[in-house]
Amino acid sequence: MGIMRDELTFDADGPVLLVGGYGTVGAELARMAAPVWPLVLAGRNVRRGAGLAEETGAELRRWDLADPAPFRARVAAVATVVNDPDDRVLRAAIAGRVPYVDVTRWTARVQRAATVAALAAPESPVLFSSAWMGGVTSLVAAHLAGRLGGADRIDVAIRWDVKDRAGADSVEFMDRLGLDYEVVRGGRRHTVMPLGDVRRVRVGDSLTRVAGIDTPEQFTLPLTLAATTVTTRIGFSSPASTAALLAVGRLGFFRWGRGERFAAARRGLLYAPGDGGTAQLRVDVHHGHDTLTAMVTDPAGQAHLTAVGALSALRRVRGEDGAAAPRGVVFPEQLPHPGSVPGALAAHGVRLTVESTATGSGAAA
Ligand SMILES: NC(=O)c1ccc[n+]([C@@H]2O[C@H](COP(=O)([O-])OP(=O)(O)OC[C@H]3O[C@@H](n4cnc5c(N)ncnc54)[C@H](OP(=O)(O)O)[C@@H]3O)[C@@H](O)[C@H]2O)c1
Structure with a gap:
C-alpha cells in the first residue's frame, strides 16, 4: 500500500x-x-x-x-x-x-x-468543515449563538430542492439512512433512527416536512458551543418526494436494502438531480428565554452554498479572514469573529435573514 x-x-x-x-x-x-x-x-x-x-x-x-x-x-x-x-x-x-x-x-x-x-x-x-453545506450551518449557528451569548438548543431544517444539481460523489452519504446515529438531547446522548422525529417547519415561504438525518454538526455543536440539544432534519421541496422517502424509511428499506444489490434502487430514490435549484435552510438557536431564527437562501443552489462554506474555510486556515490561522483541529463554528458570517455569505449572493422571538421559556418550540 x-x-x-x-x-x-x-x-x-x-x-x-x-x-x-x-x-x-x-x-x-x-x-x-x-x-x-x-x-x-x-x-x-x-x-x-x-x-x-x-x-x-x-x-x-x-x-x-x-x-x-x-x-x-x-x-x-x-x-x-x-x-x-x-x-x-x-x-x-x-x-x-x-x-x-x-x-x-x-x-x-x-x-x-x-x-x-x-x-x-x-x-x-x-x-x-463537513457540517451541512460545507460548514455553513455551523457558521450560522455560531453567528446566532454569538448574538445570544450562548446556545442551549439548536435546530437545523434543510429544504432540499428536488430540482437542484448534485454529483455522483454525493450519493454515498445517502446510504447512511440505514444506520442509527447518536444525538444529544437535553444534555444526554441517545441513539436514534434516521428519518424519525418528523416535523413541519416553515423554511422560507414554504412549510416543509422534515425528518432526522445524521449530519456532523449534531456531533460537533454540543462539544464546541456547549449546546445541550442539537437536531438536524431534512425534507424535500416536493411533498410527494418527502412522503415517499418517509414511507420507504418506515418500511425499513434503508436497513434491509443495505447491500450492493440494492445500491441502485436505494440511490435512485434520492438521487435524481436536476439542472439547478435554490438551497434553503433554517437554523434556530435558543438560549435562555431567547430564540434567533436564521433563514439561509442561496439562489445558486446547494453545490454553490457548499462551495461558499469551503471557501470561507480555506480563508480561515490561510489566516485570511481577519484572524490568525488556527493551529491543529478546528470546526467551522469555532470562529473568533462570528459577527463576520453575514458579510461572508452576502459576498457570494447568499441571503441571510435573522428574526428574533422571545419564547418565554427555553424549552418552548
Ligand atoms: N453536491 C452537493 O451539493 C454537496 C453538498 C454538500 C457536500 N457534498 C459533498 O461533496 C463531495 C463532492 O460532491 P459533488 O456533488 O461535487 O460530486 P461530483 O460531482 O461527483 O464530484 C466529485 C469529483 O471528484 C473526482 N473524484 C471522484 N472519485 C475520485 C477519486 N477516487 N480520486 C480523486 N478524485 C475523484 C471526480 O472527478 P473524476 O471522476 O475525474 O475523478 C469529480 O471531479 C461529496 O462527498 C458530497 O457528499 C456535496
Whole structure:
C-alpha cells in the first residue's frame, strides 16, 4: 500500500489544491477561488476538468484516491471536495504542514478523521468543515449563538430542492439512512433512527416536512458551543418526494436494502438531480428565554452554498479572514469573529435573514 507515501509540502507561494476540484461542488469552489489564488484541480479523469481549467487558469493533476500510486505537490493549502475514504489527503497535509479543509465527511468519518489528526498532532490548521453545506450551518449557528451569548438548543431544517444539481460523489452519504446515529438531547446522548422525529417547519415561504438525518454538526455543536440539544432534519421541496422517502424509511428499506444489490434502487430514490435549484435552510438557536431564527437562501443552489462554506474555510486556515490561522483541529463554528458570517455569505449572493422571538421559556418550540 502506498498510502503513506503521498507528499504534500507547504509552500506559502504555491497554489491551493482542490481534490475533486472539477466536480459539481469543486467547480463552484474553483470559480470562486480562482480570482484569489492559483489553483490545482485533482481527480481521476482530468480531461473532464479541461474546460474549467481553461476558465480558471488552474493546473490539472491526476490523483485517484483509490489508486495507491503516491501523489506529490507543493501547495499553500488543500481542500477535499470528494470523499477521501482512507484519509490520504488529511495525512499528507498534516505531515507536510499544509493547511487543510474538508467538506465531504459524514459523521463517522469526521470522528475517525479527528482521531487520525489527534494521533498525528498537527501543527498546521485542520478544519473539518463537513457540517451541512460545507460548514455553513455551523457558521450560522455560531453567528446566532454569538448574538445570544450562548446556545442551549439548536435546530437545523434543510429544504432540499428536488430540482437542484448534485454529483455522483454525493450519493454515498445517502446510504447512511440505514444506520442509527447518536444525538444529544437535553444534555444526554441517545441513539436514534434516521428519518424519525418528523416535523413541519416553515423554511422560507414554504412549510416543509422534515425528518432526522445524521449530519456532523449534531456531533460537533454540543462539544464546541456547549449546546445541550442539537437536531438536524431534512425534507424535500416536493411533498410527494418527502412522503415517499418517509414511507420507504418506515418500511425499513434503508436497513434491509443495505447491500450492493440494492445500491441502485436505494440511490435512485434520492438521487435524481436536476439542472439547478435554490438551497434553503433554517437554523434556530435558543438560549435562555431567547430564540434567533436564521433563514439561509442561496439562489445558486446547494453545490454553490457548499462551495461558499469551503471557501470561507480555506480563508480561515490561510489566516485570511481577519484572524490568525488556527493551529491543529478546528470546526467551522469555532470562529473568533462570528459577527463576520453575514458579510461572508452576502459576498457570494447568499441571503441571510435573522428574526428574533422571545419564547418565554427555553424549552418552548
Ligand atoms: N453536491 C452537493 O451539493 C454537496 C453538498 C454538500 C457536500 N457534498 C459533498 O461533496 C463531495 C463532492 O460532491 P459533488 O456533488 O461535487 O460530486 P461530483 O460531482 O461527483 O464530484 C466529485 C469529483 O471528484 C473526482 N473524484 C471522484 N472519485 C475520485 C477519486 N477516487 N480520486 C480523486 N478524485 C475523484 C471526480 O472527478 P473524476 O471522476 O475525474 O475523478 C469529480 O471531479 C461529496 O462527498 C458530497 O457528499 C456535496
